[in-house]
Amino acid sequence: MGEDVRSVIIVGSGPAGYTAGLYAARALLEPLMFAGYMSGGQLMLTSDVENFPGYPQGVEGPAMMIHMREQAERFGLEVQDKNVERVDLSERPFRVWVEGDEFRADSLIICTGAEAIWLGAEGEDEQKGRGISTCATCDGAFFRDEEIIVIGGGDSAMEEATFLTRFASKVTIIHRRDVFRASKVMYERASKHPKIDILTFRQVKKWLANQDGLTGAILEDPRDGSVEEISCSGAFIAIGHKPITDFLEGQLETDEEGYIIHSSNTMASVPGVFAAGDVVDKRYRQAITAAGMGCQAAIDAERWLEDQH
Ligand SMILES: Cc1cc2nc3c(=O)[nH]c(=O)nc-3n(C[C@H](O)[C@H](O)[C@H](O)COP(=O)(O)OP(=O)(O)OC[C@H]3O[C@@H](n4cnc5c(N)ncnc54)[C@H](O)[C@@H]3O)c2cc1C
Known part of the structure; x- marks a missing residue:
């Protein structure tokens, strides 16, 4: 057994987790956080964050996450950079297994986020954050008057493509079939937009880049394997997200896509x-909304613990 029973264990160290940690620590709950395999969360993968209030000049994602961690630690958040492997929620105190040790807690706050699904095309890893993104709201403004491609055939792809027309000179939607999962209204809004072209029966085979970043992609027709090149300086992959809930082994109710309800x-x-951030929220997926929900979860946990006495 790792330790005595904690009041709160927080799982995950993105904006939701650190904000929950800050509030729980300031409420004197002596929270323990397991930061997970990606300490700091998704913003560790990005350079400029321009839409988090309080940073008039913008801030580098990793720097912002270090600030969040330091702020919460100042009030007593204990952080261990370890992964939670398994939990038992069948009775209280809850049990949490972490790299061989067992911990117990009266309450848990789950802030494990959601992973964007990537294509896995050749050259993708090198260009992530250097022209290839999974978030138009976050990165669209970096591509003013440039040519952009959006990959996907669902509502997210249509929404991202339509949003990106505010900045881009041209947006091309690339879809591997000619049938779209997107709703009719979203598809029509995108397809009728003068700045949007739609290319069907195409998938990205390889990303092209030079020292300044992305320059284009080799597209393949899945029907006959023929290839062509498209130029673009930005690409947005919109083929879905996967909430990180496997370690819960079905012990919490989720929706059909796995988001905690x-x-x-x-x-x-x-x-x-309690649960907060992108592991719950498939609509907004922003640092500020995750942080806001982390605050709510810590306040809810604190009040719930109070009611148990
Ligand atoms: C490239 C990129 C750029 C972005 N840019 C912006 C932007 O400019 N502005 C903006 O507002 N948003 C941006 N976002 C979105 C933003 O990063 C997310 O909305 C936000 O990070 C969600 O916060 P979160 O706390 O819910 O989860 P995350 O940040 O996803 O953090 C999840 C945490 O859970 C941990 N974890 C997972 N499994 C376990 C486990 N089993 N045990 C312990 N810990 C675990 C991980 O280690 C990680 O610390 C961007 C996202 C990406 C990918």
Whole structure:
């Protein structure tokens, strides 16, 4: 057994986790956080963040996450850079297994985020954050008057493409079939937009780049393997996200895509377990909304713990 029973264990160290940690620490709950395989969360993967209030000149994502961690630690958040492997939510205190050790807690706050699904095309890893993105709201403004491609055939792809027309000179949607999952209204809005072209039966085979970043892609027709080149300086992959909930082994209610469902405020289906950030939210997926929900979860946990006495 790792330790005595903690009041709160927080799983995940993105904006939701650190904000929950800050509030729980300031409420004197002595929270323990397991930061996970990606300490700092998704913003560790990006350079400029221009839409988090309080940074008039913008801020580098990793620097912002270090600030968040330092702020929460100043009030007593204990952080261990370890991964939670498994939990048992069947009785309280809850049990949490972390790299061989077992911990127990009266409440849990799950802030494990969601991973964007990438294509895995040749050259992709090198260009992530250097022209290839999974978030138009976050990165669209970096591509003013440039040519952009959007990959996907669902509502997200249509929405991202339409949003990107504000900045780009031209947006091309690339889809591997000629049938779209997108709703009719979203598809029509995108397809009728004068700045948007749609290329069907194409998939990205390889990304092209020079020392300044992305320059284009080799596209393949899945029907006959023929290839062609397209130029672009930005690419947005919009083929879905996967919430990180495998370690919960189905012990919390989720929707059909795996996002944790709140049963009351930020409390999940098991009383005493709270969830915040992108692991719950498939609509906004922003640092500020994740941080806001982390705050709510810590306040809800604190009030719930108070009610148990
Ligand atoms: C490239 C990129 C650029 C972005 N740019 C912006 C931007 O400019 N502005 C903006 O507002 N948003 C931006 N976003 C979106 C933003 O990063 C997310 O909305 C936000 O990070 C979600 O916060 P979160 O706390 O819910 O989860 P995340 O940041 O995803 O953090 C999840 C945390 O959970 C941990 N974890 C997962 N599994 C376990 C486990 N089993 N045990 C312990 N820990 C675990 C991980 O280590 C990680 O620390 C960007 C995203 C990406 C990918």
